[in-house]
Amino acid sequence: MKLRHALVLAGLLGTSQLALALPAATDRVYTADQNSNTVSVFDPSSNQLLGQIVLGNPRPDVLSPLYRGEINVHGMGFSPDHKTLVVISNGSNSVTFIDTATNKVKGKTYVGRSPHEGFFTADGKEVWVVVRGEDYISVIDPATFRETRRIQTSVGPGMVQFMPDGKLAFAVSSFTPQVDVIDVKAHKVVKSIPVVSPFSPFLQFTPDFKEVWMTHKDVGKVTRIDTRSQEVIGVIDTGFITNHLAFAKVNGKTLAYVTVGGENVVKVYSTNAAATLLATIPTGALPHGIWTSDDGTRLYVGLENGDGVDVIDSASNRVVGHMGGGQAPQALVFLSNVAPAGSTENLVKRVNQDSIPLTLKAPKGQARGLIVARQLGVVDALEVSIFKLKPDTRYSVYLGTDQAGTLRTDAKGMANGTMIGPLRTFAQVEAAKAAPAARRILVMEGNNGPDETTADLVN
Numbered sequence: 001m002k003l004r005h006a007l008v009l010a011g012l013l014g015t016s017q018l019a020l021a022l023p024a025a026t027d028r029v030y031t032a033d034q035n036s037n038t039v040s041v042f043d044p045s046s047n048q049l050l051g052q053i054v055l056g057n058p059r060p061d062v063l064s065p066l067y068r069g070e071i072n073v074h075g076m077g078f079s080p081d082h083k084t085l086v087v088i089s090n091g092s093n094s095v096t097f098i099d100t101a102t103n104k105v106k107g108k109t110y111v112g113r114s115p116h117e118g119f120f121t122a123d124g125k126e127v128w129v130v131v132r133g134e135d136y137i138s139v140i141d142p143a144t145f146r147e148t149r150r151i152q153t154s155v156g157p158g159m160v161q162f163m164p165d166g167k168l169a170f171a172v173s174s175f176t177p178q179v180d181v182i183d184v185k186a187h188k189v190v191k192s193i194p195v196v197s198p199f200s201p202f203l204q205f206t207p208d209f210k211e212v213w214m215t216h217k218d219v220g221k222v223t224r225i226d227t228r229s230q231e232v233i234g235v236i237d238t239g240f241i242t243n244h245l246a247f248a249k250v251n252g253k254t255l256a257y258v259t260v261g262g263e264n265v266v267k268v269y270s271t272n273a274a275a276t277l278l279a280t281i282p283t284g285a286l287p288h289g290i291w292t293s294d295d296g297t298r299l300y301v302g303l304e305n306g307d308g309v310d311v312i313d314s315a316s317n318r319v320v321g322h323m324g325g326g327q328a329p330q331a332l333v334f335l336s337n338v339a340p341a342g343s344t345e346n347l348v349k350r351v352n353q354d355s356i357p358l359t360l361k362a363p364k365g366q367a368r369g370l371i372v373a374r375q376l377g378v379v380d381a382l383e384v385s386i387f388k389l390k391p392d393t394r395y396s397v398y399l400g401t402d403q404a405g406t407l408r409t410d411a412k413g414m415a416n417g418t419m420i421g422p423l424r425t426f427a428q429v430e431a432a433k434a435a436p437a438a439r440r441i442l443v444m445e446g447n448n449g450p451d452e453t454t455a456d457l458v459n
Contacts, residue, residue, distance in 0.1 A: 023336070028335050029332065030333050035381075038326040075159075084099065095111060117201075154192065156175030158174040160172075178194050179225060242258060249296045254271045257312070265282055266283055284310050285304070288330055291334040382421070396445075404419050
């Protein structure tokens with residue numbers, strides 16, 4: 001009876017809908033959670049968190065000289081057979097290998113300063129980890145978990161991905177405005193492609209591998225590169241804090257989905273010669289990582305300040321689900337058919353609570369700010385990030401009438417900081433949402449006191 005009903009429904013919808021199906025209970029979505037130092041494991045068939053893999057303690061409990069856990073769980077990649085997840089922790093310089101069927105850590109490798117992302121080669125025989133704090137890619141044998149060589153790159157490699165024939169790899173940089181093209185067999189850079197910005201944390205190939213698209217977080221752009229000519233063929237202005245991107249085929253057309261953290265949206269673009277903006281999808285706070293289900297019907301978006309994942313339906317371009325997860329998710333991947341349905345082996349229940357994200361706005365000018373409040377057991381954290389203010393200038397942060405601390409902007413007018421305090425701080429932030437007139441959060445130049453009329457930023 002169910003089969004007959006499905007056939008009738010398919011006839012009503014048309015044959016184009018036959019390929020569309022919800023993810024299976026054996027599929028998984030993973031996020032690398034930077035603040036809680038966990039990997040959150042989700043069941044996309046039910047849009048539920050199955051549990052977390054604990055790789056370390058939540059911040060700020062990572063400062064003891066006796067601490068042995070991972071710090072800043074950040075990057076993520078996987079093997080071609082989906083049996084192994086690699087997780088990069090840039091604070092402890094580690095690469096953790098996880099069995100996806102059992103959620104068990106099966107190996108660990110320590111590399112150079114501040115690794116960012118890691119991925120398997122197309123044949124699955126090597127893992128390449130970009131060491132962003134230096135100028136090379138660490139090549140690891142996934143059977144022995146040992147570094148076998150290093151590939152010299154431009155300063156600050158941000159991510160590397162491989163062409164399916166295994167001959168070439170493309171590596172973006174976080175400190176150098178260029179893309180390195182690498183001969184995989186020779187383990188050597190064979191060409192460097194100039195790009196518009198020195199800060200590129202992410203790249204992804206189009207489904208046909210004819211282009212590689214890369215994000216520029218600092219200037220809010222996406223660059224397109226032809227993989228055959230190895231030349232830039234386009235630059236798209238995407239928006240403030242452009243993070244990651246993904247592709248999905250919808251109604252026979254390949255579309256690009258870009259997370260724009262500063263606007264709390266995912267922007268959808270065509271992939272023809274003149275890429276155009278087709279839709280803007282509102283999401284939770286500070287969208288970061290994004291990955292597509294195998295059939296392209298769903299996109300999963302990690303919310304850096306929302307501590308969870310939003311689920312986007314590609315047919316309607318709207319959020320259709322939300323899953324609470326770890327603190328400050330960064331990288332996110334979707335893997336199909338990796339674990340028994342409903343399995344929670346080697347997982348723990350969620351170690352953190354929901355965050356409270358806020359936005360700071362300027363009464364005048366272009367300044368912007370993002371705030372997130374998180375409970376950390378017996379204390380709380382208030383994380384403040386400010387942008388587009390005066391360069392090299394001290395600013396004071398006020399919670400109501402109380403000065404919470406100071407920040408100094410860099411040469412680009414940016415700054416961020418975290419205040420750790422008692423539970424009453426968390427209550428004050430909650431009050432800020434309930435009664436904003438009485439409980440403002442202000443950011444002001446200098447130390448002149450909480451005058452809302454002259455504040456540079458106010459929530």
